[in-house]
Each structure stands twice: as structure tokens, then as C-alpha cells.
Amino acid sequence: DADVTQTPRNRITKTGKRIMLECSQTKGHDRMYWYRQDPGLGLQLIYYSFDVKDINKGEISDGYSVSRQAQAKFSLSLESAIPNQTALYFCATSDPPGTSESTDTQYFGPGTRLTVL
């Protein structure tokens, strides 16, 4: 079974609709991240969370919100989707520094392809 899972894998929606993307992990990591990937721009950080009570904005948080329901779950919401939010969305997890040899490595989910018409 995959360590980091994302649902749905693909979604097509209309402008103005509310969308939620979900991420679950079985790695036991405290830190979770949401990124989006646009062609030619690499991955950009939307939000990140260090634990259940911690939420931080990333580079491109406008138009998005998140919820850390549990250590293993981190969901991303688009309250009113717009076409320029069409992208690939990735969830990632990592350990805090000092907890293991590979603390700086982030483990990514398979991605969600979102299309906003």
C-alpha cells in the first residue's frame, strides 16, 4: 500500500464550485505539505502543517484553505474554484529535523489532476 495517498486522482469541475482534495499518510510523519505544479514552474508550496494544531501559508495560498483533521490527514479546499487553479496538486510528508537520518526528505503522493472549466 502507498504511504501517501491522494483522492481524487482526477477531477473536472466548473468555475465557482467548492472542491476538496484529500491526503492521507501512513508514514507517521508530523509534517504535511500541499504543492501545485504548473508546466514550466516546478512545484510551488500552497500550505504546510507541522502538526495537528499548526497551519502555515506557503507561497501561493490565496484562493485555498486547508484542514489538518488528524496527524495522518491533510485536506486542501478551493472555496470557489477558478480556471487558473487548473493544475497538478501534490501532497507531501516529512519528519521534523533530528528524528531520522532522512528528515529532510519529503515523500509525495501520486497527485491530483484538477481541471476547472
Add this chain to the structure above:
Amino acid sequence: DQQVKQNSPSLSVQEGRISILNCDYTNSMFDYFLWYKKYPAEGPTFLISISSIKDKNEDGRFTVFLNKSAKHLSLHIVPSQPGDSAVYFCADININTGKLIFGQGTTLQVKP
């Protein structure tokens, strides 16, 4: 701001030859960098990293070189195999937040 740039969007090499992927950076906090590999329809997977105390790190066919004076790092794949065809991202890291700063990616195609 920390920035990472991969100026070559694509690279094509013959199977068995060396692939060299390049990355330039500015304002790195700790000169610690990671390379990720991404296949279509999958998330990025960690490949190899390098820290400022080294100028080279090797793992099998993959070697990363760091030139701190030039603020440049490169990933060498020798010999290249068709299964290496993927998008490769270099990334800097903000140790305080764990945030990865990614380059734009380079698409590698290894031809049989």
C-alpha cells in the same frame, strides 16, 4: 529569496551515455540540496541529496556535484538507461520550515 533554476527544460541522450542535469541557486540557507525524479502520473520521489560539507555524493549510477563558489550543482547519471526517462527537479530546503524550493524541472529522455 531562495531560488533554484534549471535552465534546460529538456535533455535527450543515448542509452549508455552520461546524462548531466544542471541547477543554479541563489541565497541558499545551508547549501543542502535534493534531487527528485518524477514519472508521469506519479508524485516526485527522492533520488539523492548533497550537503555543504561535501562537493560530491554518489549513489550507484547517480552522482551529484556541488560547486558552492559557482552556486551550481549537477546530477550525473552514468550509464543512462531508458527507465531514467523522467522529469528531474533539484530543490533547496529551508531547514527552519522544511519547505522545499524547487527548480522548474528538466525532462530527460534516454533513447534506446
